[in-house]
Amino acid sequence: MAATLTQERFTGPDWIFERKLDGVRLLAFKNGDDVRLLSRNQHPQNLPDVAAAIASLPVTEAIFDGEITWDAGIAYHIFDVMWFNEHDVTGLPLYVRQSMLAKLPMHAPLFRVPELDDAEPWTRACDEGWEGVIAKRRDSPYVQKRSKQWLKMKCELSQPFVVGGFTDPQGARVGLGALLVGYFDGDEFVFAGKVGTGLDTRLLIDLRAQLDASEIDTTPFSKAKGLPRIRRHWVRPEIVVDVAFIEWTVHAKLRHSRLLGVRTDCAPRSVVRDTEREAAAP
Numbered sequence: 001m002a003a004t005l006t007q008e009r010f011t012g013p014d015w016i017f018e019r020k021l022d023g024v025r026l027l028a029f030k031n032g033d034d035v036r037l038l039s040r041n042q043h044p045q046n047l048p049d050v051a052a053a054i055a056s057l058p059v060t061e062a063i064f065d066g067e068i069t070w071d072a073g074i075a076y077h078i079f080d081v082m083w084f085n086e087h088d089v090t091g092l093p094l095y096v097r098q099s100m101l102a103k104l105p106m107h108a109p110l111f112r113v114p115e116l117d118d119a120e121p122w123t124r125a126c127d128e129g130w131e132g133v134i135a136k137r138r139d140s141p142y143v144q145k146r147s148k149q150w151l152k153m154k155c156e157l158s159q160p161f162v163v164g165g166f167t168d169p170q171g172a173r174v175g176l177g178a179l180l181v182g183y184f185d186g187d188e189f190v191f192a193g194k195v196g197t198g199l200d201t202r203l204l205i206d207l208r209a210q211l212d213a214s215e216i217d218t219t220p221f222s223k224a225k226g227l228p229r230i231r232r233h234w235v236r237p238e239i240v241v242d243v244a245f246i247e248w249t250v251h252a253k254l255r256h257s258r259l260l261g262v263r264t265d266c267a268p269r270s271v272v273r274d275t276e277r278e279a280a281a282p
Helices: 048-055 094-102 121-127 201-213 275-280
Strands: 002-005 015-020 024-031 034-039 061-069 075-084 110-112 132-137 146-154 157-167 179-185 188-195 232-235 240-245 258-263
Touching (some): 015 121, 015 146, 024 048, 024 075, 048 061, 048 075, 121 132, 157 188
Parallel strands (some): 002 146
Antiparallel strands (some): 024 034, 024 061, 132 146, 157 179, 157 232, 157 240
């Protein structure tokens, strides 16, 4: 089962939250004393200490799902179970499957992934340098595919960018489709990507009015690579916005970006790529 990336941030009694581990996914198949360890791609894994620990668990047959990490020695963090003794338990709610795991005595190198009880677990994740948080519906079954009943909230980067253009709205959207943003590198105005989420209706309309007033005929960006070819408008690079995003792509564009707000305290020419914050990110 795989989680779906989300930019939403929420809590609620219907969800549990776990630390998103930065390791290797591992399935463990136990049949008596015989244990097989397989990667997500079904490749056998040779981890004798983990296999021995699983073999010693007081359950005849089981299939576990978890993550291997090597932070301070090898550790297998188990967060789900699909088979328990003679029963397929994938159709049972997550909280029931977790209660089964809670009854098993686990000692290093086995660990049960704990539930986070923080008011804002994603804030703790980013403050402590984790990769992010996994949110799971308490009543979710285990399905062998990517599911929106498991969501991953990855820690974000954020920095200001300058608006150099926008695209037209499509469908029922009003105002504009996406902002085209960039940063300055010396005398070059570098295109960083599109920002189309995080804008409510009022902001869409207000921004469109401001951008219409500063529209120009040619692109202000130094290079055209990656820029949209149709339904786009160019503006003088005067408006600064704060943008959150997961990471930079290999093509130096923003991945999973969202608008945080408009800045009025930042000069456009001062906006550069924040490489120091990127280097400090987990």
